[in-house]
Amino acid sequence: MKSFTDYLTYNVPSRRGFVNITNEIRKIVQKSDIKEGICLVNAMHITSSIFINDNETGLHQDYERWLEELAPHEPVSKYEHNKTGEDNADAHLKRQVMGREVVIAITKGQLDFGPWEQIFYGEFDGQRPKRVLVKVIGE
Amino acid sequence: MKSFTDYLTYNVPSRRGFVNITNEIRKIVQKSDIKEGICLVNAMHITSSIFINDNETGLHQDYERWLEELAPHEPVSKYEHNKTGEDNADAHLKRQVMGREVVIAITKGQLDFGPWEQIFYGEFDGQRPKRVLVKVIGE
Amino acid sequence: MKSFTDYLTYNVPSRRGFVNITNEIRKIVQKSDIKEGICLVNAMHITSSIFINDNETGLHQDYERWLEELAPHEPVSKYEHNKTGEDNADAHLKRQVMGREVVIAITKGQLDFGPWEQIFYGEFDGQRPKRVLVKVIGE
Numbered sequence: 001m002k003s004f005t006d007y008l009t010y011n012v013p014s015r016r017g018f019v020n021i022t023n024e025i026r027k028i029v030q031k032s033d034i035k036e037g038i039c040l041v042n043a044m045h046i047t048s049s050i051f052i053n054d055n056e057t058g059l060h061q062d063y064e065r066w067l068e069e070l071a072p073h074e075p076v077s078k079y080e081h082n083k084t085g086e087d088n089a090d091a092h093l094k095r096q097v098m099g100r101e102v103v104i105a106i107t108k109g110q111l112d113f114g115p116w117e118q119i120f121y122g123e124f125d126g127q128r129p130k131r132v133l134v135k136v137i138g139e
Numbered sequence: 140m141k142s143f144t145d146y147l148t149y150n151v152p153s154r155r156g157f158v159n160i161t162n163e164i165r166k167i168v169q170k171s172d173i174k175e176g177i178c179l180v181n182a183m184h185i186t187s188s189i190f191i192n193d194n195e196t197g198l199h200q201d202y203e204r205w206l207e208e209l210a211p212h213e214p215v216s217k218y219e220h221n222k223t224g225e226d227n228a229d230a231h232l233k234r235q236v237m238g239r240e241v242v243i244a245i246t247k248g249q250l251d252f253g254p255w256e257q258i259f260y261g262e263f264d265g266q267r268p269k270r271v272l273v274k275v276i277g278e
Numbered sequence: 279m280k281s282f283t284d285y286l287t288y289n290v291p292s293r294r295g296f297v298n299i300t301n302e303i304r305k306i307v308q309k310s311d312i313k314e315g316i317c318l319v320n321a322m323h324i325t326s327s328i329f330i331n332d333n334e335t336g337l338h339q340d341y342e343r344w345l346e347e348l349a350p351h352e353p354v355s356k357y358e359h360n361k362t363g364e365d366n367a368d369a370h371l372k373r374q375v376m377g378r379e380v381v382i383a384i385t386k387g388q389l390d391f392g393p394w395e396q397i398f399y400g401e402f403d404g405q406r407p408k409r410v411l412v413k414v415i416g417e
Contacts, residue, residue, distance in 0.1 A: 040383055080337070101381055253409060
């Protein structure tokens with residue numbers, strides 16, 4: 001069994017945003033030289049997500065609005081967590097809806113994807129550098 | 140390390156529905172001849188889910204109603220994504236709640252499951268064939 | 279490829295609660311003697327979750343309140359599933375929001391974690407022993 005580990009850093013300039021990271025992951029899989037196996041991609045911070053969905057701006061606006069409905073940022077004082085001096089309790093909730101990680105099959109050296117699958121970094125408490133882990137295992 | 144890849148296709152006749160795919164996955168694990176490892180099962184489409192829960196019709200009705208409350212299909216015009224000509228923005232949201240994939244331990248050649256765990260394909264924009272990927276790795 | 283399997287049991291004295299299981303998982307990874315690979319941790323019951331987030335009591339209170347808003351326990355009669363004699367339909371819904379499993383990278387023999395990542399068992403229908411599976415694969 002072979003394994004390959006890499007880390008990516010994202011600094012989203014706004015509080016919330018989605019970044020398409022598919023190409024970066026593809027390059028790491030290529031570098032790993034693993035032909036059959038799996039690729040784990042996870043946020044290393046607990047107020048961000050990695051998820052797979054559509055590369056469509058309108059949909060990302062829908063996600064943004066929907067997550068704000070499910071777990072609004074304000075009033076900041078409504079969350080116990082924010083009594084510790086934080087203002088990001090909502091980000092911890094939004095991240096649970098969108099997920100921490102994805103596991104992707106590697107087949108014949110490629111991400112084994114359906115027609116529209118793209119990998120996104122979801123930021124819910126940005127304006128600072130945050131890391132993403134990529135681990136490829138296989139043969 | 141050994142690996143085994145297979146694809147399943149589901150064509151759910153209604154817009155939304157849940158299909159128990161546990162037996163199909165079990166057969167693939169058997170065919171893989173892998174005794175210790177993991178099995179990844181993921182939707183290859185971004186408006187469907189793979190999840191593990193109870194094989195109980197009432198619960199599936201609860202999921203259906205609950206997901207419609209969290210991310211209603213109508214009015215279709217409330218979603219930016221649907222301005223592209225689609226009407227399935229809600230399906231992209233529902234799929235995030237239910238998840239894209241499951242990773243299951245294989246122990247002694249079997250899915251290492253608790254007493255009630257069953258694997259479901261969750262369709263949120265059906266009436267056409269959609270694929271599911273199964274990747275088994277291990278030894 | 280090596281693999282290592284273990285099971286943990288939790289008996290949460292209340293209906294709902296969160297238990298930090300990071301240390302137990304760390305010990306299992308150590309025992310596995312696997313240096314590079316992945317670690318799967320999943321609830322074996324369909325009314326509990328494994329998730330990764332912050333070890334902060336206020337945040338856990340926020341999760342509790344938020345999940346009750348999204349999928350309230352009462353009125354018990356509002357759920358079809360509860361007509362089978364159960365009263366835990368809400369637990370099956372809450373578990374989907376928080377997730378069944380996490381997959382964690384093992385690098386140099388350690389859980390490869392960001393600064394605040396901790397692993398939690400999330401109980402939504404407690405007062406009885408329930409199991410968690412840990413599978414480590416790698417080399």
